[in-house]
Amino acid sequence: MSTPVDIDQSRQGLGGVLLTLLAYAVALLMFFPLFWMLLTAFKTEQTAVSLVPQLFFTPTLDSFREAMAQGSTYNHYAWNSLVTAVGSTLIGLVLTIPAAYAMAFYPNKRTDFTLVWMVSTKFIPAVGVLIPIFLVYRSLGLLDTRFGLLMLYTAMNLPIMVWMVYSYFRDIPKDIIEAADIDGAGVLQTMVRVILPLALPGLASTALLVTILAWNESFWSIMVTNHEASTLAAFIASFRSAEGLYWAKLSAGSVLAVAPIVVLGWCAQRQMVRGLTFGAVK
Amino acid sequence: MTEAMSSIESPNRSGGPPRGRATRVRRQRVRAAWLFLSPMLIGLALVAGWPLLRTLWFSFTDAELNDLAAARWIGFENYLLYEDGIWYGVLADPDWWNAVGNTLYFTAVSVSLEVVLGVIVALVLNAKFRGRTLVRAAMLIPWAIPTVVSAQMWAWMLNDQFGILNHALMVLGVLDAPLAWTADANLSMWAVIMVDVWKTTPFVALLVLAALQMLPSDCYEAAEVDGIHPVRVFFRVTLPLITPALLVAVIFRVLDGLRIFDLVYVLTSNSASTMTMSVYARQQLVEFQDVGYGSAASTLLFLVISLIAVIYLYLGRRQLGVSR
Numbered sequence: 001m002s003t004p005v006d007i008d009q010s011r012q013g014l015g016g017v018l019l020t021l022l023a024y025a026v027a028l029l030m031f032f033p034l035f036w037m038l039l040t041a042f043k044t045e046q047t048a049v050s051l052v053p054q055l056f057f058t059p060t061l062d063s064f065r066e067a068m069a070q071g072s073t074y075n076h077y078a079w080n081s082l083v084t085a086v087g088s089t090l091i092g093l094v095l096t097i098p099a100a101y102a103m104a105f106y107p108n109k110r111t112d113f114t115l116v117w118m119v120s121t122k123f124i125p126a127v128g129v130l131i132p133i134f135l136v137y138r139s140l141g142l143l144d145t146r147f148g149l150l151m152l153y154t155a156m157n158l159p160i161m162v163w164m165v166y167s168y169f170r171d172i173p174k175d176i177i178e179a180a181d182i183d184g185a186g187v188l189q190t191m192v193r194v195i196l197p198l199a200l201p202g203l204a205s206t207a208l209l210v211t212i213l214a215w216n217e218s219f220w221s222i223m224v225t226n227h228e229a230s231t232l233a234a235f236i237a238s239f240r241s242a243e244g245l246y247w248a249k250l251s252a253g254s255v256l257a258v259a260p261i262v263v264l265g266w267c268a269q270r271q272m273v274r275g276l277t278f279g280a281v282k
Numbered sequence: 283m284t285e286a287m288s289s290i291e292s293p294n295r296s297g298g299p300p301r302g303r304a305t306r307v308r309r310q311r312v313r314a315a316w317l318f319l320s321p322m323l324i325g326l327a328l329v330a331g332w333p334l335l336r337t338l339w340f341s342f343t344d345a346e347l348n349d350l351a352a353a354r355w356i357g358f359e360n361y362l363l364y365e366d367g368i369w370y371g372v373l374a375d376p377d378w379w380n381a382v383g384n385t386l387y388f389t390a391v392s393v394s395l396e397v398v399l400g401v402i403v404a405l406v407l408n409a410k411f412r413g414r415t416l417v418r419a420a421m422l423i424p425w426a427i428p429t430v431v432s433a434q435m436w437a438w439m440l441n442d443q444f445g446i447l448n449h450a451l452m453v454l455g456v457l458d459a460p461l462a463w464t465a466d467a468n469l470s471m472w473a474v475i476m477v478d479v480w481k482t483t484p485f486v487a488l489l490v491l492a493a494l495q496m497l498p499s500d501c502y503e504a505a506e507v508d509g510i511h512p513v514r515v516f517f518r519v520t521l522p523l524i525t526p527a528l529l530v531a532v533i534f535r536v537l538d539g540l541r542i543f544d545l546v547y548v549l550t551s552n553s554a555s556t557m558t559m560s561v562y563a564r565q566q567l568v569e570f571q572d573v574g575y576g577s578a579a580s581t582l583l584f585l586v587i588s589l590i591a592v593i594y595l596y597l598g599r600r601q602l603g604v605s606r
Contacts, residue, residue: 019411020409020411022406023406023407023409023411023417026406027416027420027421028420030421030423030480031423033435033436033439033480034423034427036435036438037435048444095321095322095325096322098317098321098322099319099321099322099323101318102314102315102316102319103319106311106314106315108312108315114319114323118326120588120591121330122537123537123584123587123588123591124330124334125540125559125560125580125583125587126543126560127543127564127576127583128333128334128563128580128581128583129334129337130564130568130580131336131337131340131347131567131573131576131577132332132333132334132336132340133329135350136333152329154325155325155328155329155330158325159326162322181307187310187311212426216429217428218428218430219543219544232428233431234430236428236431236434237430237434237544237548239434247438247441247444251438254434254435257428257431261428262423262426265426
């Protein structure tokens with residue numbers, strides 16, 4: 001893509017170099033905390049808290065071993081994260097696809113209102129619904145269950161999912177639906193055979209984004225689970241109280257929790273912008 | 283139902299199947315559309331709408347967490363009550379107003395910084411240079427990782443004894459003695475803002491970058507031919523064109539900022555100097571187990587957010603309309 005600054009750059013040699021340096025500096029600043037965490041994770045607890053922070057040291061895997069060894073807790077929490085993130089995404093897609101389909105291809109007077117209402121549920125502060133949800137979950141026996149957490153994540157991500165899928169469906173020309181109509185295809189048939197294959201890339205990136213969001217969620221995981229269904233995010237948050245100041249171990253745990261998601265995030269960078277702005281920016 | 287039907291866009295005005303069939307097909311479509319929509323709407327209403335109403339109801343009672351059955355209706359007493367010459371209730375609680383002030387301060391400062399830095403970063407990333415893809419990917423890291431993790435990470439870097447930040451600043455000669463970033467009442471809010479800016483500037487930058495890449499290049503060429511200074515070009519051409527994208531970024535950041543919880547909670551816990559509205563409400567609800575009072579605070583928080591969102595959308599409606 002040819003952009004204005006491209007033109008400037010090719011002309012101004014010195015300015016170009018300065019700009020490049022600035023870009024590297026910004027990237028370094030953004031990356032440094034993660035780098036430092038990674039470094040700390042490979043230190044022993046003693047080197048981690050040496051009064052002069054060490055940049056060069058003999059790396060050790062002890063912290064990783066310890067973080068993972070506590071009665072295989074890491075695997076337990078990682079499994080919970082995986083089940084709740086992927087499960088909520090799948091259930092979300094099942095609810096989202098028909099809804100977005102109806103709104104994109106058969107809009108009526110209430111469609112705009114529905115879309116705005118969905119965004120407005122995002123104004124709700126989580127603490128504002130904490131107690132009612134806690135009470136319902138207690139009486140239904142859903143506290144500290146993976147299923148309970150999974151349902152909360154589904155609801156949390158529904159507005160974003162519907163908006164995203166809706167915006168992808170809207171990009172599909174209406175003629176295709178009309179053609180399917182004329183050929184006598186039923187609604188379900190049109191959706192499954194015609195629309196879904198066309199929207200597959202969009203659906204995939206939606207799924208990727210909400211999986212990341214669910215994986216990173218911590219408030220509900222801390223509030224409605226205890227141990228049985230806790231996710232990695234809750235595990236990391238609990239470090240402070242339970243483990244005192246074991247920084248190397250905390251860092252190792254964090255690295256393990258972050259690694260899968262950073263990889264996914266890199267694959268989905270463009271889609272994340274679209275999703276987080278409810279399709280306003282493509 | 284009929285109303286909904288009549289407003290459905292007719293799929294083919296001319297040259298479609300016979301009229302009778304078209305109506306039947308259309309009716310079938312409308313029914314299917316509602317059938318398709320309802321599971322999602324019901325699901326969302328159950329998880330988002332109903333609990334909110336229940337919180338609203340709790341806010342008018344003296345409910346306590348360990349004995350909710352004994353809750354009595356007490357009207358507006360949780361909000362404001364005048365008794366024996368003393369004002370009670372959330373609205374008379376200085377801690378609440380402190381939390382409101384903190385939240386507004388945090389939101390205003392962090393969103394302003396994020397917008398300014400985000401635009402600068404986006405302009406830089408929009409330029410062509412070696413390793414641009416890698417730099418863009420690195421930019422994304424801060425918000426691809428969970429807030430609790432980045433909060434812990436920063437807590438470690440900001441640690442007063444062993445933190446790298448104090449060490450770096452002392453080596454550079456900026457500081458004489460280490461600072462207790464997260465514990466010192468004067469600094470902790472800035473620590474929170476700093477981490478939030480680090481975490482979400484990339485979000486703003488990516489949004490602005492997306493807008494920058496859609497700009498037409500011919501007005502820039504014209505400006506260059508006319509020899510207009512790049513800074514002026516930015517303020518006269520670029521900025522007006524990316525304003526819609528900026529407004530979208532701002533509303534999302536403002537809504538997130540007003541609800542901020544996890545970052546503050548992990549970094550500074552319940553400290554008064556950083557207590558936000560969400561942290562205040564959680565403390566009342568969970569730690570003091572005062573469901574009625576906490577619900578009143580939650581309701582007020584929701585009202586504040588809605589009010590700001592509505593005002594913002596109303597003021598920015600013309601600009602936001604452009605971005606659609």
